[in-house]
Amino acid sequence: MKVVIQRVTKASVTIERQKVASINNGLLILLGIVNEDTAEDIKWLSNKITNLRIFNDENDVMNRSLKDINGEAIAVSQFTLHAATKKGNRPSYIKAAKPDVAIPLYEAFVKQLETDLGKTVQTGEFGADMKVELLNDGPVTIIIDSKNKE
Template structure:
């Protein structure tokens, strides 16, 4: 699994002109899933995301987690994170998981984040044409891949 995490002042996802989810201060997470990914990968990412100290403390030092600041999380599936650009100029998405693998793992990831956060996590809609809007705070952007966790 691969994620792009952005610390945001606010974020939202709109589908067909209707706002599906919106958050205030917290994390906007784009997630890409490949066939080899498992619940173990999702569990590892959840722990890292929930405890990632990228919010300022009282001294202006990034020393607080999304839990510490009572922040919110918005998760949007994005198969294009799995793009391969090794050959040519047209990305290949062959590594991206199909719906049978990706949808249950995406839903599991979002559910586990909700449990750990203690509140509902906002989501997009898997496979939909989504319009994502956010105000990156910092800017702070962190990329993680479960294939590089050691």
């Protein structure tokens, strides 16, 4: 699993002109899934995201986690994170898991994140054409790949 997390002061997801998710201080999480991803990847990644110290403390030092600040999260599926761009100018998405594999893993990731955070995680809609709006705070943007744990 690969994620791009962005620290935000606000973020939202709109589908067909209908806002389906909206948060204030927290993280926008873009999640890409491949066939090899497992429950172990989900647990490791959720734990890493919820405990990553990327929010400022009273001394303006990034020393607090999403859990520490009682922050909110939106998780959005994004198969394009696994784009292969080595050859030619048209990205290939062959590494991205098909919906029959990706949807259950995406849903399990959201549930694990909710368990680790102790609150509801908002989502987009798997496979939908989504408009994602955010105000990146910092800017802080971090890429994490569960296959690169060491």
